[in-house]
Amino acid sequence: MRKFLRLSYSGTPFHGWQSQPNAASVQQTLEEALSTMLRAHTPVTGAGRTDTGVHARVMFAHFDTEREIDDRRRFLTGLNRLCGPAISMADIIDVADDAHARFDATSRTYKYFVTFDKSPFLTGCSWHSPSGLDTEAMNAAAEILPETEDFTSFAKLHSDARTNICRVTEARWEKWNNSFGSEGIVFTISADRFLRNMVRAVVGTLVDVGRGKLSIDDFRRVIEKKDRCSAGTSMPPQALFLWDVKYPYI
Secondary structure (H helix, E strand, O other), X not given: OEEEEEEEEOOOOOOOOOOXXXXXXXXXXXXXXXXXHHOOOOOOEEOOOOOOOOEEEEEEEEEEOXXXXXXXXXXXXXXXXXXXXXXXXXXXXXXXXXXXXXXXXXXXXXXEEEEOOOOOOOHHHOEEOOOOOOHHHHHHHHOOHHHXXXXXXXXXXXXXXXXXXXXXXXXXXXXXXXXXXXXXXXXXXXXXXXXXXXXXXXXXXXXXHHOOOOOHHHHHHHHHHOOXXXXXXXXXXXXEEEEEEEOOOO
């Protein structure tokens, strides 16, 4: 029987989602907890792979089990205890045996948070810009992204991606009204898929537009060059959140 888990996590203590030797990951932590609860080795497959330090407000993962889970609340309570404070299990969902957390996702949304006022309470979940940014220019440049198919300029070099084609459906900057009274902005981007490091590279290049280092035409030329070296720097990970994942059956 296949199950979906809906979870969230802080990326701070982990070296990303994917299991790797000699480093703590969300996937490994979750697999160990599930294996303990189900008393059998239980691999999990996530909706995507967040990088080191990147958070997830919503992440889905699937696993297979032959055991019935009668008391789901108790099962989730046990998982939460085993996974520790940085991971939170929200729900367990019955799905078809061929449902796939990664391949069946129709849309993913990321958010990147920027604050203009230094705050000790927002350090772990935002990037502090020491100077203001031209949000209007950044939004004008962001409007080019849904018109773009090939995102090679924002792809991690030497990755294992078979294609750099993505379909962005929204990309915009908005004012961020956080609870600590710090002035800030947030970038929201949704697409059918994302390349490794893509969002942080897009944000870094848009920040160059906001600083006046690049014009909107320059931003378009960066995309057309299909060269990662032409784009801006990759932004710090702690301000990036996987915000939502959509499926046709959930």
